[in-house]
Amino acid sequence: MSYFQEPDRFTYNLAGQVKHQGLPVANLRVVIFDQYQILGSGQEEPFAETLTGARGEFSFSLRPGFYSIKALPDIQSGTRFLEKVLPDIRVLGNSSVNISLSTGFVIRGRVKLPQESEGEDDLRSALFSGMELVALGIEPSAYKVNVPLSPQGEFALVVPKGKYHIALKGRSSPAKASGSANSNSNNSHPRFNFLSTGSDVLLVQDDEDITITLPGLTGFGGVVSDGAGEAIVGARVTLTPSMVRTATPCTEGLLLSELDLKTQAVTAEEGRFQFAVEPGFYDLLIEAPETSNCFSYKEHDIEVVESEGGTALRQYRLSKGNLLRGQVSYETRLLSQALVRAFSLDKKDGGDYLTRTNEDGQFMLSLPPGSYRVTISAHPKDSPTLSVGGIEYASLAPWTRIFEIDGENQLNCKLTDGTAVFGKISDDAGQARPGVKVAVYEDMQGEAIALATTDSEGRYGLFLSPGKYHLVVHRDFSQAREIEIEAEPCEINIVWHGWSQIVFHLMGEDGHPVPRCRVLYAPYGDDYVESGQEKPGGKSGAVDYPHGFVLTQDDGSCKLTLPAGVYSFRFVPPQAGSYEPKSIRQLSISADVAKKITLELKRS
Incomplete structure (x- = not known):
């Protein structure tokens, strides 16, 4: 057989079965994603989806490539199955993959406004319909799940036992805003795209019922037009807390980034968009639709202050390009x-x-x-x-x-x-x-x-x-x-000389792995590992300056690839977790290293 084979234009069958404790799970939604598209765009758009049959079976017809699969149980049907993700599935021929589900605890609750009053049902519905709740595991796993809110502000999710960050955010998929508060559409209020920087810590040991009160919100909106003053419809507007841009491994901005606390809107008639946000500082990005020849617009550190006089619409004019x-x-x-x-x-x-x-x-x-x-x-x-x-x-x-x-x-x-x-x-x-x-x-x-x-x-x-x-x-x-x-x-x-792979396994002294631990590294003598602040002049010759950080996986492991030298390391577990930080002041790297790091429990 030749080492090279001619192009194959056929599709292959990826089949599988979903089970729980050996029993098939029927009528469960299975979604497959193109791994190339996720890496290229950062957005998860399903490549295909299906429901499992009576024996828990499913199948997809796929071109050769890399895919990831999600099993998405429906909690509204009374299940307490956890979502299951299988990443990096290589399809090079007819393949099979089996998914084993496990169960967790059900968290139900509702979101309410700071001061609820009669006659605000439409307003609440417009706000809640564009929101979702995100839960991100602190320990013992980094399990993450997003669930939408109902128009009444109710939600339900299933998570494993553990400690979690929970936060409210705008829906992951942007929706077009209503053009006017006086429009005769089905919803007489504009579509509010929500954004807040707040999060809470929730310890889950059993089923829970919780209530979340929103912070005080204020309106932030604008009108997008081109240089001639013509409204631009369909522009994508992204609002992100400024502290995400300026985040370091030792600041709160990194948590906001992990929670993906940003919000998006799409301009509607008259080029309008509107957000309901917590007062603070934000970064704004406006991207013209593909049919426009206008540049994107960026602005940093916009201060949004509380206002009782309604939303003041700012004017944004996008310049035309070539x-x-x-x-x-x-x-x-x-x-x-x-x-x-x-x-x-x-x-x-x-x-x-x-x-x-x-x-x-x-x-x-x-x-x-x-x-x-x-x-x-x-x-x-x-x-x-x-x-x-x-x-x-x-x-x-x-x-x-x-x-x-x-x-x-x-x-x-x-x-x-x-x-x-x-x-x-x-x-x-x-x-x-x-x-x-x-x-x-x-x-x-x-x-x-x-x-x-x-x-x-x-x-x-x-x-x-x-x-x-x-x-x-x-x-x-x-x-x-x-x-x-x-x-x-x-x-x-x-034959690659001079660079080594360093694997750390982070464990607590109680024997549990430490996920989402920030592992900072820098050459010995550089204070980056203590401060997390970038050092001016981040390159030495043509080689990237060897400092930065990585996060540990669910099993507490991480891998670094570094040139030979002497380095300092600092291990910073999640602030709301149970473990103390730890440092290695001096470690010589000249060959591959695998090292177990034990973090002490907090004594308070």
Whole structure:
């Protein structure tokens, strides 16, 4: 058999069964997500969904790729099953996967306004319909679940035994606001998009009934128009607490980020949007719809103060830019969801603009005049696949060119099958390096044009157009390898020197793992691990300055990849948890390290 196999355009069957204690669970919602889309956009949009049959069975017809599956029980039907997520499911042929459910405790409750009065039913309904409750585990697990509120402010969720942060937030999917408070729509009030920075801690040891009182809210709204004063309908407006932007590993802003406490609205008639928010400081982002040639608008540290005179609508005018229009195709097919990226070569900070093609393969970007590197990559669902050493890869090469943008520009891109670049990453001892990123750059400016991650055997695979490139393992730019790709497949095995993988296992002295523990690291002598504050000048030569932090998983583990050196580490568990922080002042890293760290219980 040839090491390379021809593209396979067939779909495969992913089948499975959902059970609880060995018994099938029927009529349960199972949703599958395209892992590529989640990583590329940050938004979870189901690829497909189904209900289990009488024997708990389900199946999906899928192209080769990576997927994640969620089993979503319906608590309203009387169940106390927990949601179950199976990530990183690789579909390379007909496959099967079984889901085993477990049970938890039911938390029911309602949300009420600070001062409820008669005649406010419509107002409450408009507010509560756009809200959801999020619960994030502190210990012993980091279990997270979001549930919507009913128009009456009621909610119900199932969680395992443990301690949780609970918070209220706007719905994850933005909804279009009503255009006017005096409109004759079914709801006479504008749609309020809620945002608060508050959270509570809840200890769950049994079923609970709770009541949450909202903080005092005030209106914040605006009207979005273009330079000519014409209203822009369909613009996406995102409001985020300013402390999220300025968050460090040791501040509250990081918790707000984990809880995803932001809210979105879409401008309606007359370009209006409106939020109901807790007074404070917020960052605003307005993104014009794809049909507009206007730039996005950003503003930081907007102070929202309590107002008794209704919502004052601020005026926001978006500047017009230069349009880059085009379409993306392969052979005779137009490609939807292809990623189009324009990276500015003029700006010192490198302006980065992203969009995806629509169902007809069309795209449009609004850009300031200047020079850009435009890179276009196909979504794996539309890419033929090629088997390299028994592993399927999307075989379309990314397309990249440098463009001068001035006025309206047309770009029609035809993607082609690339040349296979594959190999193995290993250390000096010949041991495979799993889970390591491999990036390809045209030059050392801007973003990578192609990315891969090594599998459990250290293998990677990419497809590129003929040309010269730089191959970078992890962030090790100092050992970037220049490669020249021609028409024939190219095997590049790399012995990666000087970097080591450090695995920490965080355990409490009571024997329980510590999830969501912040593990700060920096070179010995750097005060970052104590303060969490960035040090000016975050790079040393071409190598990223080796400091930062990671969060431990549910099992209390985390993995770091660092160049050889002497480092300091600090382990900061969740503030509302049961454990004390701990530091390692000095640890020499010259080879792979696996270390168990025990955190003491709080004595108070």
